[in-house]
Amino acid sequence: MARKQKKPFIPLFLISFIFVLLQSHSVSNAADEETFQALNRKFSLNGILVSQESEKYAVIFDAGSTGSRVHVFRFDKNMDLLRIGNDFEFFNSTKPGLSAYADDPKAAALSLKPLLVQGQAVVPEDLRPHTPIKLGATAGLRMLKNGAADRILEAVRDLFNNESSLEYEAEWVSILDGSQEGSYMWIAMNYMLGKIGKPYSQTIATLDLGGGSVQMTYAISEENAAKAPIPNEGEAYVHEKYLLGKKYYLYAHSYLYYGQLAARAEIFKVTRNSSNPCILDGYDGFYTYGGVVYKASPPRSGSSFKKCREVTLKALKVKAPCNYDKCTFNGTWSGGGGAGQKNVYAASFFFDIAKESGIISADKDVYSGRARPIDYRDAASVACKTKYEDVKSVFPNIYDEDLPYLCMDLVYEYSLLVDGLGLDPYKKITLVNKINYKNTLMGAAWPLGSAIEAVSSLTNWRMFQ
Template sequence: MARRLLYLWLLSLWALCWGGPAEAEQYDMDFPGVNSILPIVTRPANASRIFYGVMFDAGSTGTRIHVYTFIQKDRAELPVLDNEMFQSVKPGLSAYADMPERGGDTVRQLLKVAKRTVPRLEWKRTPVVLRATAGLRLLPEGKARSLLKQVHEVFEESPFFVPDNSVSIMDGTNEGILAWVTVNFLTGHLYSSSKKTVGTLDLGGGSTQITFLPKSKKTIEAAPADYIARFDMFNTTYQLYTHSYLGNGLKAARLATLGALGAEGLEWRVFTSSCLPKKFQEDWTFGGITYKVSGVEDGSAGFKPCYEEVLKVVKGIVHQPLELKGGSIFYAFSYYFDRAVDAGLIDGSEGGAVEVRDFKKRAKEVCNKKAKYRTVSPFLCMDMTYITCLLKEGFGFKENTVLQLTKKVNNVEASWALGATFDYFQKLNIR
């Protein structure tokens, strides 16, 4: 049934993009009762059954464009995601809080990718959507609104279809849920009869999300009420454990560790941390604000004092789901993947499976041999230690828990963007 409804949904999406003139031939539907769900679909006789979707991910550290190509190769087969074109620019929109026009220019540049990917004849019926995440959620409302207004104007001047609510800030809970939808769709779990799914861990710059399908009722009963979300997809109701921690993304955690989050007097203050190399001193910019940061030249250094610092950012803030002590399978991406590559834990092109203790072991090595890794990033010790602390002391994963670190699944970016594309067309009933 789930596979059948996925078929119907993609057909309805195809109909939205291909609804044709009166002389078009009627599209045959092979499932009984389908006409009670969908309108009669028509298409030009010689048309290729291809449709597109453009989704912008406006994150705290960069803006990314995903151009998805869906194709139906045969009337009797399920339409599939055929291709994704992906590109990104840095910094993120939030860095242009006081220069919204320049923020709009970054989106305008990325739209060129969509123009190159989507055939010209399809521009007018290809929807373009932008969803912003933690970077804009952390901005004052007025500045965030100005940026979104500028992006909407850029969309309106483009040749693409601009739907209602095409530009908005995504709720953190939706961000976690839609990343879970993406990964489980790409791994085949959403339309599998086995009912087995995988959990997802997303570590952005401003926020971090954890989402999984609980196996135990105790997990649901013990969780805060707003950590449980129910939604229907393809005739199946899912009850997920999901939460987004705003301010616990990798870059925001750096600020908190340094004691710089929300601090004043930035023009004269220097923020120090034992997680940084002793002789390191530099200006560091995040969210359009520049901070002076340095190591502690005469103080203690290494993994232990660094761990004590980042523990304050995690302890008592991150909830520990009961069943994470067990053997649940989790896919981890974004900065989990990037920092594992930087630290030499995994190959950047292949990804790989690592245990939580592998992060801890490599964090110790990076922190105790900062000079060796300084050329990679002076923040690598802090970042690896924070990831270790977040997984162990925050979420409560056991040291032998295996995480599948990935950037792409079946050659598609592991993020919420594909799930958000589905969300736009199907309007998930999240409650």
């Protein structure tokens, strides 16, 4: 790809963007002058530009099912995040997502153009040829058929290649698999906690319970990595990552259909179209997931913690044959355990349900807390005895859409942690929504992990160091 020659660096943001506006020949020419002026006003206040010898940027696109987002991160020579304006990232988004343009790949790519203009404008011109631009697509594109996803990704590659002066490789535009998402989440959380660069035994394990899948990721020893089985199909269990001069072997596995919302459907499948003991007494309705409608009503005897546990364990397939020395559930290799699994951080629905059910404080300013798996069981035993019409008085912070499924959700999360993933019921884990990084609360999300990997693994970064 043709690169623009470096121009002398001007350490004033206003002058820099005027220079960009006059000189750039690709995305910059297409950019709206008002966009540049707005970005200029926002960032020039902090005088954020330093020099090419002391900072690196990364531009990461998150192409989700509901919309597309651009994240721009800025790092110093020690790979610490630097502020862009008042925040540790530049962020913007657009709707709908790429999957909404299944029949028009060019329109899909063009939907990203405003974000590309803005994201590139944040990066100083001299640094653009050395700034990686990546796009990771998730659930939306995974579901498209007949090659539509491939055509959209190719159109995006053309956009990045032809209308961007950022560092670009075709393979950096792709659909992320579940284990990649899990790996990037692990990188992001360990980075914000100051663990990256330290021995694997000092890192934390991450559990991310989304709506459709749950990811488990932790660093394992080189010896365990060498013993990793090769699955007959699906994603590899172990991923090698080079981060801040340190090599890590990450066990990462994504359990599709076992996210919180998908797991409800799996639990309904066990009882087929009859009553389900996980549904609160007094509720009679339907649950829809993935276009399939399930009957959601309790038996005449009402909901039951014990019977709900039995149904949930069947849905988890905890008794599925295990062909390895250690397994989690559904015949999946566990990674072998070890020091990297000692401290567990659980995010997304693990945090949300704990807050709704009172396991941790429901205060709006609380973004993390400590709990034990047994606490989910204790809350479940109360929820499963509560009638649907009374549940709001017992659990005042529960969201209305979760009311009928509170017994089911709590039983599932307890069973997943203990019977599925093998955690000690009395082991304290950290439930997290945001992490305090340099006195700023930041959400743990995969784009930061992707940026860290991209910047820290570049050859010219090692030369720069």
